[in-house]
Amino acid sequence: MIEFILNGKVVQTDDEPDTPLLWVVRDTFKLTGSKFGCGIAKCGACTMHIDGSAQQTCVLPITAVAGKTVTTIEGLGTPDNLHPLQQAWVEQGVPQCGYCQSGQIMSAASLLTDNPNPNEAQLEAAMERNICRCGCYPRIKQAILSVAEQGQSGAVQLATPVAAKAPEGIQS
Numbered sequence: 001m002i003e004f005i006l007n008g009k010v011v012q013t014d015d016e017p018d019t020p021l022l023w024v025v026r027d028t029f030k031l032t033g034s035k036f037g038c039g040i041a042k043c044g045a046c047t048m049h050i051d052g053s054a055q056q057t058c059v060l061p062i063t064a065v066a067g068k069t070v071t072t073i074e075g076l077g078t079p080d081n082l083h084p085l086q087q088a089w090v091e092q093g094v095p096q097c098g099y100c101q102s103g104q105i106m107s108a109a110s111l112l113t114d115n116p117n118p119n120e121a122q123l124e125a126a127m128e129r130n131i132c133r134c135g136c137y138p139r140i141k142q143a144i145l146s147v148a149e150q151g152q153s154g155a156v157q158l159a160t161p162v163a164a165k166a167p168e169g170i171q172s
């Protein structure tokens with residue numbers, strides 16, 4: 001039995017210890033916002049926050065998050081209370097197919113927490129592990145910079161993970 005905090009809720013799982021976190025979150029806890037892209041830690045579609053830092057989770061065994069805090073895109077904001085980055089994504093029409101976007105937003109949120117006012121080089125370095133096959137990079141960059149420029153990074157830093165509505169399988 002492995003226990004961790006998922007979007008503000010204490011959860012437990014009996015999944016095999018070497019099961020990647022991505023699959024535990026998607027299959028056991030039915031939170032499907034985090035995507036499977038490459039499965040070899042090369043695309044960023046599976047990015048979540050582990051204790052506040054962006055990490056790719058497709059090759060991260062569930063044992064690595066025992067006792068830690070995991071935040072997924074479902075815990076970053078809600079439709080009624082969007083995270084500033086999610087609001088910027090909507091306002092600037094960032095996504096095309098959308099598949100990579102939860103990972104992009106989770107990496108961006110981690111970046112702004114660590115560095116509320118990144119320059120372009122710092123932004124590109126922080127986001128280089130997130131691939132967008134639709135080529136939305138200019139809009140992704142603009143959305144992140146707009147949040148930083150509006151001084152909303154403080155909101156990013158202070159954002160408390162919102163507990164996602166508990167799907168079946170979550171034990172609290």
Ligand code: FES
Nearest residue numbers: 037038043044058
């Ligand atoms: S699916 Fe995890 S990095 Fe591509």
Ligand code: FES
Nearest residue numbers: 097098132133134
């Ligand atoms: S929006 Fe399609 S892969 Fe990024």
